[in-house]
Amino acid sequence: xxxxxxxxxxxxxxxxxxxxxxxxxxxxxxxxxxxxxxxxxxxxxxxxxxxxxxxxxxxxxxxxxxxxxxxxxxxxxxxxxxxxxxxxxxxxxxxxxxxxxxxxxxxxxxxxxxxxxxxxxxxxxxxxxxxxxxxxxxxxxxxxxxxxxxxxxxxxxxxxxxxxxxxxxxxxxxxxxxxxxxxxxxxxxxxxxxxxxxxxxxxxxxxxxxxxxxxxxxxxxxxxxxxxxxxxxxxxxxxxxxxxxxxxxxxxxxxxxxxxxxxxxxxxxxxxxxxxxxxxxxxxxxxxxxxxxxxxxxxxxxxxxx
Amino acid sequence: xxxxxxxxxxxxxxxxxxxxxxxxxxxxxxxxxxxxxxxxxxxxxxxxxxxxxxxxxxxxxxxxxxxxxxxxxxxxxxxxxxxxxxxxxxxxxxxxxxxxxxxxxxxxxxxxxxxxxxxxxxxxxxxxxxxxxxxxxxxxxxxxxxxxxxxxxxxxxxxxxxxxxxxxxxxxxxxxxxxxxxxxxxxxxxxxxxxxxxxxxxxxxxxxxxxxxxxxxxxxxxxxxxxxxxxxxxxxxxxxxxxxxxxxxxxxxxxxxxxxxxxxxxxxxxxxxxxxxxxxxxxxxxxxxxxxxxxxxxxxxxxxxx
Numbered sequence: 001x002x003x004x005x006x007x008x009x010x011x012x013x014x015x016x017x018x019x020x021x022x023x024x025x026x027x028x029x030x031x032x033x034x035x036x037x038x039x040x041x042x043x044x045x046x047x048x049x050x051x052x053x054x055x056x057x058x059x060x061x062x063x064x065x066x067x068x069x070x071x072x073x074x075x076x077x078x079x080x081x082x083x084x085x086x087x088x089x090x091x092x093x094x095x096x097x098x099x100x101x102x103x104x105x106x107x108x109x110x111x112x113x114x115x116x117x118x119x120x121x122x123x124x125x126x127x128x129x130x131x132x133x134x135x136x137x138x139x140x141x142x143x144x145x146x147x148x149x150x151x152x153x154x155x156x157x158x159x160x161x162x163x164x165x166x167x168x169x170x171x172x173x174x175x176x177x178x179x180x181x182x183x184x185x186x187x188x189x190x191x192x193x194x195x196x197x198x199x200x201x202x203x204x205x206x207x208x209x210x211x212x213x214x215x216x217x218x219x220x221x222x223x224x225x226x227x228x229x230x231x232x233x234x235x236x237x238x239x240x241x242x243x244x245x246x247x248x249x250x251x252x253x254x255x256x257x258x259x260x261x262x263x264x265x266x267x268x269x270x271x272x273x274x275x276x277x278x279x280x281x282x283x284x285x286x287x288x289x290x291x292x293x294x295x296x297x298x299x300x301x302x303x304x305x306x
Numbered sequence: 307x308x309x310x311x312x313x314x315x316x317x318x319x320x321x322x323x324x325x326x327x328x329x330x331x332x333x334x335x336x337x338x339x340x341x342x343x344x345x346x347x348x349x350x351x352x353x354x355x356x357x358x359x360x361x362x363x364x365x366x367x368x369x370x371x372x373x374x375x376x377x378x379x380x381x382x383x384x385x386x387x388x389x390x391x392x393x394x395x396x397x398x399x400x401x402x403x404x405x406x407x408x409x410x411x412x413x414x415x416x417x418x419x420x421x422x423x424x425x426x427x428x429x430x431x432x433x434x435x436x437x438x439x440x441x442x443x444x445x446x447x448x449x450x451x452x453x454x455x456x457x458x459x460x461x462x463x464x465x466x467x468x469x470x471x472x473x474x475x476x477x478x479x480x481x482x483x484x485x486x487x488x489x490x491x492x493x494x495x496x497x498x499x500x501x502x503x504x505x506x507x508x509x510x511x512x513x514x515x516x517x518x519x520x521x522x523x524x525x526x527x528x529x530x531x532x533x534x535x536x537x538x539x540x541x542x543x544x545x546x547x548x549x550x551x552x553x554x555x556x557x558x559x560x561x562x563x564x565x566x567x568x569x570x571x572x573x574x575x576x577x578x579x580x581x582x583x584x585x586x587x588x589x590x591x592x593x594x595x596x597x598x599x600x601x602x603x604x605x606x607x608x609x610x611x612x
Binding site for chain 2: 234246248249250251252253254255256257258259260261262263265266267268269270271272273274275276277
């Protein structure tokens with residue numbers, strides 16, 4: 001495994017190339033750089049598309065599945081389809097970071113299309129970190145698509161973080177929730193330079209007692225631009241909440257367009273959004289404690305995105 | 307003046323056909339049914355379009371201007387352009403109700419295109435009530451367009467209410483704010499039957515220190531549908547706030563799509579939306595005080611829309 005892959009894996013999925021206990025699949029520049037199934041978690045190549053099927057047996061509890069993908073050099077355009085089938089009553093963690101290294105003049109791109117099928121009572125913690133590195137003038141692009149289908153009583157939390165260095169990202173996430181299913185999505189994005197980040201969530205609360213909580217926190221520095229769009233459709237007795245908090249700095253631009261639609265009299269939907277710069281008092285307080293302006297700013301942003 | 311006009315005027319603008327002290331213009335089925343200018347408020351017919359120019363002299367303080375419009379029978383399609391020029395330092399109230407009576411099988415429609423030009427330091431309270439009556443099967447339609455331009459230090463409050471009986475409404479409001487200008491919009495809408503109501507606000511906060519507060523409260527009963535869209539663009543050091551609270555009943559459907567864009571680092575923008583039915587505890591409390599379910603419901607909605 002090359003040192004760039006090692007560095008990216010370390011940052012996006014806490015994998016340093018050493019032995020891993022659980023199931024994993026490492027994708028490197030469009031190829032499989034390592035795979036392991038376990039007794040209850042099978043990882044299989046798809047027959048007609050690039051990508052894998054991850055099959056988690058019913059009642060599998062406590063396993064962590066790593067499926068990082070890296071693009072290590074310029075000119076790569078990687079497209080992958082990964083499907084996760086989570087058996088009834090299973091409770092697993094899935095770590096799916098993506099790192100793109102670009103040291104050349106062409107674009108380096110990773111497009112991951114992920115679909116999740118949660119059977120009755122299944123629980124998933126899905127952690128996704130996106131990172132770009134390298135000194136090339138070519139763009140580092142990550143455009144993930146995530147689709148989630150949740151059966152009765154299932155639960156999923158999706159923690160998605162874009163750390164830095166991704167020049168352009170367009171993130172599409174859709175979810176359909178059955179009876180009493182709960183979905184939590186926590187998104188953190190920081191953009192700098194002239195980066196662009198776009199988020200689109202569409203959640204259909206179809207089942208009685210279903211609920212969704214979408215929380216986005218973002219920081220836009222430099223001349224970067226961000227667009228946050230979320231759509232929650234309440235089609236049954238359900239609860240939906242969406243919040244978008246954004247800090248703008250320098251000449252950063254942020255748009256937030258949340259959309260709530262109550263199609264059922266027992267749907268309860270709430271949204272809040274706030275966009276602004278760091279409050280002056282916060283800066284003053286930290287600077288009287290001895291921090292420079294830059295240190296104070298970093299401290300506040302670190303806390304905001306934690 | 308026919309009795310239908312009298313009834314509509316009474317409900318939309320507190321005018322009962324009696325003498326009025328201030329400036330007024332009454333529009334009835336596309337024609338002028340009465341007009342009066344005052345020393346400092348001139349009302350003049352437009353030369354090339356249907357409609358009037360309302361010219362308020364600088365420093366005119368305390369006058370109330372009535373410009374109600376009524377459509378009294380089926381088959382009328384009334385389109386009117388009214389422009390309001392508010393002189394520097396003036397402080398006036400404008401009452402612009404619109405009533406549509408339809409007792410036939412064809413559509414009865416009023417489209418009012420209103421533009422406001424507020425000079426430096428001008429203040430306007432703009433009150434607009436929309437109402438439909440009559441037993442005809444033809445639709446009662448009111449599609450108002452409002453455009454507001456606000457110079458330095460000007461202030462405008464727009465109170466817009468759709469009481470009942472309007473089958474379809476599409477409301478477009480745009481505003482451009484200069485330095486330290488403040489805009490408050492309060493919207494109240496109740497829909498019933500299979501009515502449809504759509505609201506679109508677009509506010510550009512261009513001036514340093516400008517601010518906008520958009521507050522919408524709505525109730526959707528029966529199979530009625532409502533769409534609320536607001537867009538606030540913060541293009542300077544400014545404050546923008548938008549809130550949408552909606553109560554749904556029966557099979558009513560409400561969508562809220564607020565949009566915030568901060569194009570300036572000193573723009574502070576906030577939005578909240580909540581859609582849901584009347585809380586059960588509220589109903590229980592009023593019913594233990596002796597109210598029937600229907601009375602309790604009416605009480606709560608009355609309070610909500612007050």
